[in-house]
Amino acid sequence: MLRICAVTMTLLAVTVLPGAAARANWTDSADVPSPRAYLQNNRTIGDEFFHVEWAAAAGRRGQARITGYVYNDHGEAAVNVQLRITALDSTGQAVDTVVEPVRGTVPGFSRAYFDVPVPAGPSYQVSVMSFDFMGLGKS
Numbered sequence: 208m209l210r211i212c213a214v215t216m217t218l219l220a221v222t223v224l225p226g227a228a229a230r231a232n233w234t235d236s237a238d239v240p241s242p243r244a245y246l247q248n249n250r251t252i253g254d255e256f257f258h259v260e261w262a263a264a265a266g267r268r269g270q271a272r273i274t275g276y277v278y279n280d281h282g283e284a285a286v287n288v289q290l291r292i293t294a295l296d297s298t299g300q301a302v303d304t305v306v307e308p309v310r311g312t313v314p315g316f317s318r319a320y321f322d323v324p325v326p327a328g329p330s331y332q333v334s335v336m337s338f339d340f341m342g343l344g345k346s
Contacts, residue, residue, distance in 0.1 A: 272323065279314060281340065284341045289336045290307050290309060306336060
């Protein structure tokens with residue numbers, strides 16, 4: 208029987224100027240700390256499962272776009288992966304945010320491509336906002 212376990216996560220975002228690439232680092236850990244421990248260490252539980260590589264560029268008709276890959280560092284496939292992309296002004300303040308899905312499944316220990324239009328800004332933060340893990344098992 209197919210079992211879907213819903214887990215909602217938010218990654219600590221990485222700020223990068225347009226045209227530059229970004230990667231949120233993931234640290235291997237056998238034990239998953241409590242949510243409080245993550246907050247005290249300025250991390251989120253999502254850091255244990257994903258990292259994101261991306262770049263900002265001008266798309267068609269001058270529309271800004273974020274393209275890249277979401278890497279699933281966990282053995283189970285993830286579905287319903289949502290990215291939160293925040294445009295920042297020159298002082299680093301959020302001016303606009305979009306939430307966009309990553310199409311399809313992000314296989315375990317693999318990656319999925321994304322290409323989304325975003326509000327124009329001098330820099331961005333990109334994070335995995337939420338996802339569901341799929342698992343096989345008996346209920």
